[in-house]
Amino acid sequence: MPEVRGKLTAGRSLAELTWLRVGGAADWFFQPADIQDLGAFLAALPETIAVFPMGVGSNLIVRDGGLRAVVIRLGRGFNGITVEGSRVRCGAAALDAHVAKRAAEHGCDLTFLRTIPGSIGGAVRMNAGCYGTYVADVLAEATVVLRSGEVVTLGVEDLRFGYRSSALPEGAVLVEAVFDTPRGAPDALESRMAEQLAKRDATQPVKQRTAGSTFRNPLGRSSTGAADDTHELKAWKVIDDAGMRGARRGGAVMSEMHSNFLVNEGGATAADLEGLGEDVRAAVKAHSGIDLTWEVIRVGDPEAGL
The missing domain is CATH 3.90.78.10 (UDP-N-acetylenolpyruvoylglucosamine reductase, C-terminal domain)
Structure with a gap:
């Protein structure tokens, strides 16, 4: 396997990393130190070895025999959230709920993300949506590391969003997303999210x-x-x-x-x-x-x- 600055583990059990708490081990489990470490690893990884990007395992069943691939999971270096005006920039490892709350504090409306389990990388890949709003409605651009190790920026037209789907390239790892958001009063956005949480908790x-x-x-x-x-x-x-x-x-x-x-x-x-x-x-x-x-x-x- 290529040399890395992050953490590379052989035979890592995935059961405790999924919300359902089931499944076998991955052949390899990689936690990159930063985007450069991730790009260099993918560029050097033999093409015959499959890559599976994994978020927080919120909508995932790993079968009991495990996964014949390198599972890539982004950590703390990929979970930053910054807000400038109506634009929200966040790492792929940032939790959807955290992004919604941080955005609301700045008067940016990403409230639909508040009750969606998982992280931003998965939300973009699956065009997550709730209450009539989808990622495709607010995404400005996404930064991904391709299987070749190249870092590229993709727009909505590149991702070709559909219902619970996108055209993210095979083996690509999404590392950052930027959203252009509607504006709203922070108090009103907080109140809306509280109502959404109450409704979710009462029905799910x-x-x-x-x-x-x-x-x-x-x-x-x-x-x-x-x-x-x-x-x-x-x-x-x-x-x-x-x-x-x-x-x-x-x-x-x-x-x-x-x-x-x-x-x-x-x-x-x-x-x-x-x-x-x-x-x-x-x-x-x-x-x-x-x-x-x-x-x-x-x-x-x-x-x-x-």
Whole structure:
């Protein structure tokens, strides 16, 4: 492996780094010292070795057999937040909630990020959104380190955002994002975030081991019957209609509080969680003909023999 100034660990377990607390080990786990260290590492890394950028593991299932890749996780040197006028610049490791709060203090409206679990890197990659606002609506530019080690700046047109998706290049590591924000009174923004938190806490199992929304909301249907991108039909509703609220497999359960949340009630394996998700998809398909799409990212190999 290339020489680094950061920390490079072989065989690092990923279970304790994910919110669901499941999964095997990564072949290698790299925590770069800074952007130059990251670029030099990627440039020297053989092309045959896969790269998987990892945030705080909030919407991730690592399968029980582990991950045949170098997992790259950004740390303290990549979590800064600065505000100049209506522009908010933040490192990819900054937590969404922290960015929302810091922005609000300066009268910048990124309140939609307050209740989204995870870090800014993942939010940009997945075009995270809530309450009708998405990252694509406010992103000015993103800085990424390509698999070749080159550092480039990408705009919204380069990232080609879609619903819960972007065109971030394969193997690229996002290191910084800049947002152009609407303005608002700090007190009003703080009040809005408090209301959002109260609503979330009343309707979602935030005190349990979950990975956020398990499935994307299905595509809607136009008056002609063709699929459209309104996503007004909610995943929890079709899960309920299929009788899968509270469904179980091993230590995994579809939350009674919000049926689009997979929960590790204790002792669940990654296979339990992913298997239950597939049970739900099959039940929904049989009941309504709808193909639910995973929102939780699943990576790695199953445990040997399973």
